[in-house]
Amino acid sequence: MLNLVNRYAHGFVAVPVILAAQERGLFELLESRGPLSEDAIRLSLDANGGPLRVALRLLRSLHWLSRDDEGRYAPAKAAAMRRHIPRELLELYRFPAGSPQLLSDAAQRYCEWTPLSRRRWGLDDERDADLIDGVLLIPLLFALRGQGLLEEASQPLLAPLPQPLRGALLDLFRAKGWIDGESDKPAWTEVGRHLVERMLVLGVTASYTPLLARLPQLLFGDPRAVFEHTAMDAETHLDRSLNVIASGFQHEKFFQDFDAAIQAIFDRQPFEQQPAYVADMGSGDGTLLRRIYRHVAEHTARGQVLDRYPLTMIGIDYNMEALEVAAANLRADGVPHRVVQGDVGDPQKLERDLQALGIADCENILHVRSFLDHDRPCFRPPSRNGWRPAGRFPTKACSSPTTVPPSPPPTPSKGCTNTWSAGHGCPAATAC
């Protein structure tokens, strides 16, 4: 099931790349003049170097293009497959993930496309058909979820949807083995329920719908426009709230390793020397902070004396939307907390801001960190004199039209860890 879900996610990203490349004439170019180097392709298509490189890698990893020993690209599967993807599927990227509008405005399209999906889009290879299914299913599943239509209690299944949309979707789900039962009483199968319960694993991918809707601009126009911020400083290239909720959902199993570290720190006596605060830099939706607080309260010696030795969780994120979600989640769980805007690259400013919040004893903070290996300063071991910043790991380079020169590897940097570890150590979970 995980492989299938991953193919849906891959397809949701790959199909708009394929269609943008096709629209610009990449495949015709390679068929008529290939094989061609990346530079020759860039010049012929007037493409942005960085995004083009990523697109070519993506197409190659899907075996749509091949690359010879001299780095020249030629069409592989692309020649046969590209005609099977209805261009109109791109319309689905206009709807923000979870938008109920999809179910009304795209109803007719779903009635046309679901039979194509059932016939595997005319492709021989099931896995290729799954890629196209990803475009059809990800927006649909999030729209249904947003309306509470995937819940078991919502019986009969999808009943609020008008015909013929409901019939088309039930036929599709039945063909996939996600529902069974009499036609008037369809019910989720085990596979269907499994998918529905875990569909947030598709949420990070779905959160990038706004960026995927603007791929021609990213590849061939002014990419900076794709990464603009609104007047309220919200990012326009992704749905950050969905992103933090979905990444929090996925990270839970990695957090189990945190428990042992937390246990040791909060069993240690005397209590006076234990941390008074736990601060998560890049706290997202506050999942890790909630989990740590619950663990301390329920499983450690400190948990027995929280009334005398209270513990305050501090959510820090440079993203205000994420902070709002974190604050709401911590409040809902009754976890004592503060939230503050901060940047992993600027500990001094954070210290000043915490003092302004009334937290003067920063040495009593236990800093934790999880899944924040992006958009932070990198440090290189330069000399005996210690560590020095080697520039910022360039995620902002996504909005640059050119390729980015090789930079320090994005491994957890000792300099960064040292900066945050004074006092109690710095437990961190990370995945690259």
Ligand SMILES: C[S@@+](CC[C@H](N)C(=O)[O-])C[C@H]1O[C@@H](n2cnc3c(N)ncnc32)[C@H](O)[C@@H]1O
């Ligand atoms: C994947 S979430 C991690 C959530 C949280 N640590 C957890 O595990 O529950 C990453 C968060 O880091 C934030 N972030 C990214 N770069 C940052 C930076 N330079 N400084 C502070 N926060 C940052 C993002 O806004 C996002 O909310």
